[in-house]
Amino acid sequence: MSRISVRGFAVASATAVTTVGAAVGVASGEDSSANDLEVVAADASLLVDIPAAGDAQLHTASLSLQAESQDHAAESLTRQSAEETARKAAAEKASAKKEAAEKAAAEEQAAKEKAEREAKEKAEREAQEVAASRSTARSDISPPVQASYTKAEVQAMAQQIVGGGQYQCFSSIVTRESEWNHTATNPSSGAYGLMQALPGTKMASAGADWRTNPATQIKWGLNYMNERYGSPCGAWEFWQANHWY
Structure with a gap:
């Protein structure tokens, strides 16, 4: 009114x-x-x-607009809050997923390195065991001493001492160094025996009869190849590249 x-x-x-x-x-x-x-x-x-009917209607309309505006504002705040919560949750989930992936990758890498290390250590132990067993077998083999030896007899000694797995490589080196002559002497350098040891006196570590006993020379040559190249085949591989060992 x-x-x-x-x-x-x-x-x-x-x-x-x-x-x-x-x-x-x-x-x-x-x-x-x-x-x-x-x-x-x-x-x-x-x-x-x-x-004044017109004024009342305007007032009512104004109140309605205010109520609608407040509702929209409340809805907007609710929506923004929900979006922010969802964003934070997504970010936390992504971060946790990334951390889990990095942790899994680190664990996998550590496991891989451990396996490689263990495999290498195992291979080294096995190689040492094989070398030790070969050394024991070589020390037990003592062919009878003779006044003279044929090439075939010396080769038979080498097969028995060296073993079948490495004999061919061992034989390839001896063939090129001395043609299986255990008394072969290089007139220029003084290298001596099957292995052409320089000086020949180094073979005394395998036995005092190194000058006359092919078995002593073979044992010395096998020890030398194993210690320096890992095996006669390792020595033969080096020889082929350099023509000496």
Whole structure:
């Protein structure tokens, strides 16, 4: 409701009434102007409450818009909060996944290195065991000493001492160094025996009879190849590349 003044209407009406009253008074010979003015004066001060329907509708519409705006704002905040929570959860999940992958890769690499290390250590132990067993077998083999030896006899000694797996490589070197002559001497350098040891006295570590006993020379040559090249085949591989060993 709005209070709307009708003072202007009252004044206008009073003016009109006064005019009419004066005219009537003149005609009737009565003085009614005083009473009429009092009525007009009283009526001119009235304020009439007239409902303003348009204002009420605007007010209601404004309240509705405010409520809708607040709802939208609340929905926006809720959506932003949910998106932020989802983003954080996704980031944490990705970080955890990355850490797990890195940990798995590190563990796999460590396991691989451990396996390689263990395999290498095992191979070294086996090689040492094989070398030790060969050394024991060689020390047990002592062919009878003879005044002279044929090439075939010396080769048979070598097969027995060296063993079948490395004999061919051993034989290839001896063939090229001395042609299986256990007394062969190089006139220029003084290298001596099957292996052409330089000096020949180095073979004394395998036996005092190194000058005359092919078996002693073979044992020395096998030890030399094993210690320096790992095996007679290792020595033969080096010989082929360099023509000495």
